[in-house]
Amino acid sequence: MVFMITIATFLLASAAALAPRTPQAPSILKDPPPYTNPPTSCPEAASRLSVPDGPHANYFYSDCHQSVHVIVTSPRSGDKLSVVKPRLLVAWPAGNSGAFAQFESGSGQAGSLSVTAKSDGSKSGEAFDPIYEAGSGGNPRVGVTSVLHFNDSAILAVPILGSIRSLREFAEGGKIDQAFQDSFGFLQYTDGSASIDRLWFDGVTKSTMHFTPLNGAQTITINRGEKWTLGFGQGDYKVEVSYNYPQLDQLSPQEVLADAAKPLLSQNPDLTTSLAFLSYKNKLLAGTWRFLTYFGRDSMISMLLMQDILSHDAIEAVIAAVVERINHNDGTVCHEEVLGDYASYLNKKEGIISAEPRCDYKMVDTDFLLPIAMQRYFLDTKPGQQNAKAFFEKVATFLPENKGWTYTRLAQVTAEKIMRIAAPFANSQTKENLISLRNGEMVGQWRDSNYGLGGGRTPYDVNTALVPAGLRAIAALSRAGFFPDHPDWKDLADKQANIWEDETLRFFEINVSESDAKARVREYVLTSRLGIDTNADTITGDVKYYGLALGGSINSGGPVPVMNTDDCFRHFFLNTTHQEQLSSFLSQTADHILQPFPAGLSTDVGLVVANPAYATDADFRNMFAQGEYHGTVVWSWQLAMMGAGLGRQLGRCTGDNHPEFCTNKDLHSKVLSAYNRLWDTIDANRAQLSHEVWSWSYDGSKFKAVPLGAITSTESNVRQLWSLTFLAVHREKF
Known part of the structure; x- marks a missing residue:
């Protein structure tokens, strides 16, 4: 249908104040995304998945043209209305891109507005249908369309178009840089419809939301004043959300799984479809919707936990993505990539007119995972051994500064960094020589929220597990012919690993007397x-x-007094040979799993990743509340790594050269009991295992799982890559 524009003036706007200003012509950035134009008709059927999650209805769609995640949110009775608000959110992996519309009740009464996606009237009978318009000298336009039903009059108060990063910043903090909001175009049409669009910083990509009244619904109004909004009546409105950015090549569920794991397609269609949604030929993505892009730590931990079921294409996509993004100046591995509209924005802030991607290098844990991943695949599997030469001869293409660098050179630079920063502690075992966060950074490992380490600076997991495991891997790779420039590493890295394994735990140890523990x-x-x-x-x-961790204002710079689940790193990554230390370490881990929270870590909904009960400062304990991202909440992947790690340690008892704890009847029985208790809890919580993180409520006798996003502005991803690892991690019989 051809619409006639009655109001065609493009107006600059912001989410806070959509006041008209004089528009400026955008600059066309150099190096725009390449033009791609897939076939008009997809040869294979589309993939769909519907996932209800509290107030959020999630819809996933993938075909040869696009992959997209749509969320329709409506507050329910009892939801925290300051957190849960009516909205439509569309998220594309390509460009880490999104569109967002937050609605308010036309009557101004919070909690009265309900928004639902209707399936009747759609071509497919599903809640959402795809949009595909072939490009004419440009990228195809892709997106989704549906019918939204408002139970009352509504106002579209906050539109955001462009980057998932900007959506995330608004959802979590209520703020967004005005630079993203100053180029909205508002259009009204004679058929009563209206649209909002925005041209990205690249001067090429445009995102659009178009709403059309149906079935006699009220004409959409543009409300002009200090705040520009769209007004809707009660009833049905067709919505079309689209953009013209080049899409990614997705791995199908069949392509992401190893041949031996193909039965999972029928056994777990939900989880295998979710895994494929996050898997692409050049990278695997961390989670959706909030982290719909490359995260080095997430992808490598996921690969290591799921290696038995992943195809070689998927494994090599993980490792290649990491190598491509290494900082070749110092060997640091990229934590999170920045691309699409947000990359253009950051480049522009620095006076660079470019859409080239960027990387975040602030983490201190991710470097050590790369040699571990390389060893586990290129040394420990026959396909990896066969593919290693061709793989490492590849030349990097993703970051402009790495172009021309071979994977061999980039991987060696990271190994050189690890050997360099591990040497001081290997030579002198002092607290000052441990690995700490970068200067000026509050985060540096997986507990990467402001309060995640309780103010600590020297992380427990990095120093006691990842450093020695990374050194072990470098030694093994060196013995296999990797890093020929450093032949001494085959012995030196092992010697350093021994020291890091045996001498780091004591710095983090905390002991509380029985009487003090009960009182606390x-x-x-x-x-x-x-x-x-x-x-x-x-x-x-x-x-x-x-x-x-160590450091910070609590405990005089000593260990941060929070019991936690990060023991799992040592259990999963190391086979230590210091017998007395191993037995003691396993014993205290088992105690924490067997004891209920807050004496230990166990609840009916899983192990809490942090328990501050043994700290003495009330304000400090509040940093780990049940609404905090890394507080007294449950993370799926930590359950998986703890289950896999304890399974690995118990599995050592079946060999000839087994550890001493295996013959200690009481200790072995306790560890086995903790293992089975953990798995009983995991099995009881299958409904939320694929989520990123969840919190809890208590009904007087039992803990019940509660979506984190229902009580705080920090939402949990409904599908997280490392939370899908239970496809591969399972209970062993010992």
């Missing part, structure tokens, strides 16, 4: 008003655990 958990439950049992009677001796 009682005070914690009382002052934090948790309304749960103290479980102090389960404490029958002194409590031993390892703190999250």
Whole structure:
């Protein structure tokens, strides 16, 4: 249908104040995304998945033209209305791109507006249908269309078009840089419809939301004033959300799985479809919708946990993406890529007119995972051994600064960095020689929220597990002929690994007497008003655990006094040979799994990743509340790594050269009991295992899982790559 424009003036706007200003012509950035034009008709059927998640209805769609995730949110009775608001969110992996429309009730009454996607009237009978318009000298336009039903009059108060990063910043903090909001075009048409569009910083890509009244619904109005909004009546409105950015080549569910794992397609269609949605020929993505792009740590941990079921294409996509993004100046591995509209924005802020991608290099844990991943695939599997030569002869193409660098050179630069920063502690075992966060950074490993490490600077997981594991891998790779410029590494890296394995735990050890431990958990439950049992009677001796990190203002710069699940790193990545230390370490891990929170870590909904009950400062304990991203909440992948790690340690008891704990009947029985208790909890929580993180409520007798996004502005991804690892990680029989 051809629409006639009655209001065709493009107006600059912001989410806070959509006041008209004089538009400026955008600059065309150099190096725009390449033009691609797939076939008009897809040879294979589209992939669809519908996932309800509390107030959020999630819809996934993939075909040869696009992959897209759509979320329609409506508050329910009892939801926190300051957090859960009516909205439409569309997220594309390509360009880490999105479109967002936050609605308000026309009557101004919070919680009264409901927004639902209707399936009747669509071509497919599904809630959403795809949009595909072949490009004419440019990229095809792709997107989705649906019918939204408003139960009352509504206002589209906050539009955001462009980058998932900008959507995430608004969703979590309520703010967005005005630079993203100053080029909206508002259009109204004679058929009563209206649209909002935005030209990206690249001067090429345009995102559009178009709404059309149906079935007698009220004409859409553009409300002009200090705040420009779209107004809707009660009823049905067709919505079309689209953009013209080049798409990614997705790995199908069949392509992402190894041949031996193909039965999972029929056994777990939801999870294998979700895995494919996050898997592409040049990278795997961290999660959706908030982290719909490359994260080095997430992809390598996921690969290591799922290696038995992943295809070689998927494994090599993970490792290649990491190598491509290495900082060749110092060997640091990229944490998160920045591309699409947000890359153009950051480049522009620095006076660079370019759409070239960028990388975030602030993490200190991700470097060590690369040699581990290389060893596990290129040394430990026959296909990896066969493909290694061709793989490492490849030349990087993703980052402009790495173009012309071979994968061999880039991987060696990272190994050189690891050997360089590991040497000081290997030579002198002092706290100052451990690995700490970068100067000026508050985060540096997986607990990467402001309070995740409780102010600590020297992370427990990095120093006691990842550094020695990375060194072990470098030694093994060197013995296999990798890094020929450093033949001494085959012995030196192993010697350094021994020192890091044996000498780091003592810096993080915390011991609390039985009487103090009981008093502290009682005070914690009382002052934090948790309304749960103290479980102090389960404490029958002194409590031993390892703190999250060293440094910070708490505990005089010593270990941060928070019990945690990061023991799983040592169990999964290391086969230590210091027998007394191994037995003691396994014993305290088992205690924390067997003891209920807050005496230990166990709840009905999983292990909490942080337990601050043994800290003495109330304000400090509040940093780890059940609404905090890394607080007293449950992370799926930590359950998976703990299950896999304890399974690995128990599996050592089947060999001839087994550790001493295997013959200690009481200790082995305790570890086995903890393993089975953990798996009983995992099995009881299958419904949320594919989520990123969840919180809990307590009904007086039992913990119940609660979506984190229902109680805080930090949402959990409904599908997270490393939360799909239970496709491969399972309970072993010992």
